[in-house]
Amino acid sequence: MRGNRHERKEAPAISATSNHPPLSTHGELPHSTHLTGSRTSVALTVIAPSRNEEESVGLLAAAVRRALPDGDYELLFVDDSDDTTPIVLENLSQQPELHVRFVHRTRGPSRWGGLSGAVADGLQSARGEYVCIIDADLQHPPEKIPELLNAACASDADVVMACRYMQGGSSEGLDGPVRLLFSLGCKWIAKLLFPRRLWGVRDPLSGFLLVRRHITESAKLRPIGFKISLELLIRCPRSGLVEVPYRFRRRARGSSKADFRVGTLFLKHLWRLRFS
Numbered sequence: 001m002r003g004n005r006h007e008r009k010e011a012p013a014i015s016a017t018s019n020h021p022p023l024s025t026h027g028e029l030p031h032s033t034h035l036t037g038s039r040t041s042v043a044l045t046v047i048a049p050s051r052n053e054e055e056s057v058g059l060l061a062a063a064v065r066r067a068l069p070d071g072d073y074e075l076l077f078v079d080d081s082d083d084t085t086p087i088v089l090e091n092l093s094q095q096p097e098l099h100v101r102f103v104h105r106t107r108g109p110s111r112w113g114g115l116s117g118a119v120a121d122g123l124q125s126a127r128g129e130y131v132c133i134i135d136a137d138l139q140h141p142p143e144k145i146p147e148l149l150n151a152a153c154a155s156d157a158d159v160v161m162a163c164r165y166m167q168g169g170s171s172e173g174l175d176g177p178v179r180l181l182f183s184l185g186c187k188w189i190a191k192l193l194f195p196r197r198l199w200g201v202r203d204p205l206s207g208f209l210l211v212r213r214h215i216t217e218s219a220k221l222r223p224i225g226f227k228i229s230l231e232l233l234i235r236c237p238r239s240g241l242v243e244v245p246y247r248f249r250r251r252a253r254g255s256s257k258a259d260f261r262v263g264t265l266f267l268k269h270l271w272r273l274r275f276s
């Protein structure tokens, strides 16, 4: 599927023929030895980090299925929940048409890195040629996933950022003007600190993005906090980046995990990226 990188490519053929065996583990990561066949066995892995999202994960699984109806994909939840989310995920993973796998990280060191550590763990066991990262709380519209995939294939770019800050996009779901100001402030701090990697990127801190998986394989990812995009944009070699607008929606269910501590983790993450 990798083919000649200089040719425009068709979107990977998506077929509904593969029923991936549900692969759920509790408290440990699924190592590649658990996986059957070639590791690149699906076109797309959708990674959804989740923490206490019992009301949303089923809706996300259904929405991803609607977006990729004949989908050669897997939806991989990396879950750090203490509520009933793991039980819901177990149930979802038993419905083959939803292509759900999940990892539940038990409380303690296995929850390293929070949201971004969860995504980094997900990348270790992802099987898709492309990986799309999406929040589990439905603030990122799953119906945009095909557009991200098509943009990657049409441009042969290694990274497609779903972007709030361009025509057609919106950050309306951010919880009030203070959050918006904080988001814009963080964006500009990051761009000033990493001009070479980030200057041309309008929404470098978007949590909704798609990458070609192989660019993440050589990078040693050590993210903390919420900004996995920053880690990927700075640490992974990439050829080509395109942006696709999206509207960041309001959270309709469950509660936000973004708090003051997440802000301090962002600064710590920046420091680590700059000086390590």
Ligand SMILES: Nc1nc2c(ncn2[C@@H]2O[C@H](COP(=O)(O)OP(=O)(O)OP(=O)(O)O)[C@@H](O)[C@H]2O)c(=O)[nH]1
Residues within 6 Å of the ligand: 048, 049, 050, 051, 052, 053, 078, 079, 080, 113, 114, 115, 118, 134, 135, 136, 137, 139, 173, 174, 175, 226, 251, 255, 256, 257, 258
């Ligand atoms: N695995 C994992 N997922 C997390 C963690 N913290 C947050 N998440 C998930 O990451 C996604 C983003 O977290 P949110 O709390 O929604 O953050 P946000 O979207 O910036 O904030 P709101 O707009 O207030 O919802 C959601 O799917 C969360 O469930 C964590 O520590 N571990």
Ligand SMILES: [Mg+2]
Residues within 6 Å of the ligand: 135, 137, 139, 251, 256
């Ligand atoms: Mg959210």
